[in-house]
């Protein structure tokens with residue numbers, strides 16, 4: 128399935144530490160089908176964030192290959208990888224990483240303008256996305272004036288702003304209380320399903336993982352069914 132949105136082929140990554148070489152990933156294989164939502168559930172320190180960084184072209188593997196929409200990323204220049212990241216991939220982190228001096232709307236507009244969307248169209252999409260997350264009327268609030276759940280909703284809207292094919296999320300509701308986490312996570316899943324985005328979502332929460340299409344884990348640096 129060469130045109131799957133995301134495919135990892137024998138991906139390996141090791142780090143040099145004071146204690147010696149640490150082989151974190153040793154041959155990770157994963158294919159995300161179009162619109163498929165996969166939970167990545169694995170103990171702390173087994174390489175979930177490392178895997179997401181490689182899948183998102185933020186880092187390069189020591190061996191193996193990452194394919195985005197069938198295109199091998201390894202041979203591409205950093206600029207070409209940045210362009211793919213901007214157009215094809217959305218990221219959500221545990222902490223929202225919103226720009227504090229910009230409003231909610233501007234935080235969703237900026238990645239679109241970086242992608243050459245005209246401002247008016249970007250604003251329209253930002254308003255629609257924010258409204259779909261229940262944030263109508265709060266578009267002009269800065270992150271500091273929003274609750275934790277609202278901030279995370281803005282971060283999800285921002286990740287979806289450029290209509291990516293792939294969403295990568297690292298504990299996207301991990302800093303919220305249980306009730307808010309359940310709500311925001313449900314909204315994230317609904318948005319991802321509604322837009323047909325393929326998603327790889329790391330979580331420690333088995334109840335959240337059970338709401339996805341498939342669960343995988345990491346064992347000895349490889350991806351296995353969870």
Ligand SMILES: Nc1ncnc2c1ncn2[C@@H]1O[C@H](COP(=O)(O)OP(=O)(O)OP(=O)(O)O)[C@@H](O)[C@H]1O
Nearest residue numbers: 142143144151169170171172173174175176177178
């Ligand atoms: N840049 C780095 N240099 C050295 N070691 C690193 C580096 N990045 C990650 N590691 C190590 O690689 C291992 C995997 O880290 P990673 O952050 O991918 O795990 P994780 O499964 O996401 O953990 P958590 O659930 O705690 O976030 C850890 O032992 C970590 O200390």
